Amino acid sequence: MSIQVRYSIIIPMFNEEAVIQETYRRIRKVMGATGEPYELIFVNDGSTDNCAQMIEEYSYWDESVKLIDLSRNFGHQVAITAGMDYALGDAVVIIDADLQDPPELIPEMIAEWKQGYQVVYAKRIKRNGESLFKKWTASLFYRVLRYSTDISIPVDTGDFRLMDRRVCDELKRLPEKNRFVRGLVSWVGFRQTAIEYEREERLAGETKYPFRRMLKLSLDGITSFSYKPLKLAGVLGALLSASGFLYLMYVLYLVLFTDAAVKGWASMIGITLTFNGFVLLMLGILGEYVGRIYDESKGRPLYIVQEFYNGRPQQSAQEQ
Numbered sequence: 001m002s003i004q005v006r007y008s009i010i011i012p013m014f015n016e017e018a019v020i021q022e023t024y025r026r027i028r029k030v031m032g033a034t035g036e037p038y039e040l041i042f043v044n045d046g047s048t049d050n051c052a053q054m055i056e057e058y059s060y061w062d063e064s065v066k067l068i069d070l071s072r073n074f075g076h077q078v079a080i081t082a083g084m085d086y087a088l089g090d091a092v093v094i095i096d097a098d099l100q101d102p103p104e105l106i107p108e109m110i111a112e113w114k115q116g117y118q119v120v121y122a123k124r125i126k127r128n129g130e131s132l133f134k135k136w137t138a139s140l141f142y143r144v145l146r147y148s149t150d151i152s153i154p155v156d157t158g159d160f161r162l163m164d165r166r167v168c169d170e171l172k173r174l175p176e177k178n179r180f181v182r183g184l185v186s187w188v189g190f191r192q193t194a195i196e197y198e199r200e201e202r203l204a205g206e207t208k209y210p211f212r213r214m215l216k217l218s219l220d221g222i223t224s225f226s227y228k229p230l231k232l233a234g235v236l237g238a239l240l241s242a243s244g245f246l247y248l249m250y251v252l253y254l255v256l257f258t259d260a261a262v263k264g265w266a267s268m269i270g271i272t273l274t275f276n277g278f279v280l281l282m283l284g285i286l287g288e289y290v291g292r293i294y295d296e297s298k299g300r301p302l303y304i305v306q307e308f309y310n311g312r313p314q315q316s317a318q319e320q
């Protein structure tokens, strides 16, 4: 028989050696104070530093510590998903390893959950210590996303949230490969509520989300939940061909009814470049979707677990 776990805390980490000890200490303190059984699921997303070894060591003497050691870096969203697949708790919390999401908020989330909410997400009312560029692009992204999708994905909300077992189980049934977890949580529905917080500065180390990865996450978010970019091609195409047609009429008028010579090569080049540019842009947008369809059709597993270290040797993740 396995021991009942009340809370599962999922902590994805990618080269977080500098912070992980403090993160572990703070989360442990907060969770210990709940007086209920919990598990800390650290997901090592292909780190090249020592953080996984540190957690492995903790798991030898703290039986609440578990480590999912992925075979390489699969990305933050996949790491979270791996954690959810292994979580046993009645409530599952996702939290960053860098203490930008304060663990001290978890009891507040638990209180809301006990009131009957099935998803409690943490909304950032302020971001401390992040670059203006990051704040602006993030803010822009959440608003574009809100405009382009039909489901309501809360703005300024990351993956720091608590989910009920029911929600976690439903999420596990969604097999998509290019995952945007916070969108999927909105998609599954259930009773959701928000608590607000000020996002702290990273305790130590560098962000693991350079611009390239932020762009990928944004595109995953938008393409997973909206066809609007594709429709854009139709709208722009219609507008452009309508204006092209009007221009053509104007030129025909000049040729047929006036003596003016039509000198057109500059405008020809201008129009050709603009039109070709739009066509390529639209091909690019199409490509974003086609690439994702291709990813789905390959049917590869989402991640590969190299090893699973379980604080409780008598209990395996598959048991429940």
Ligand code: UDP
Pocket (backbone or CB within 6 Å): 011, 012, 013, 014, 015, 016, 045, 073, 074, 075, 076, 079, 095, 096, 097, 098, 100, 206, 207, 208, 209
């Ligand atoms: N992370 C991960 N895999 C990655 C990138 C990031 O597991 O490929 C983890 C990282 O260790 C951290 C969380 O995801 O716990 C959020 O990353 P980060 O703090 O670098 O992002 P930011 O807060 O700067 O957006």
Ligand code: MG
Pocket (backbone or CB within 6 Å): 096, 098, 100, 202, 207
């Ligand atoms: Mg961070």
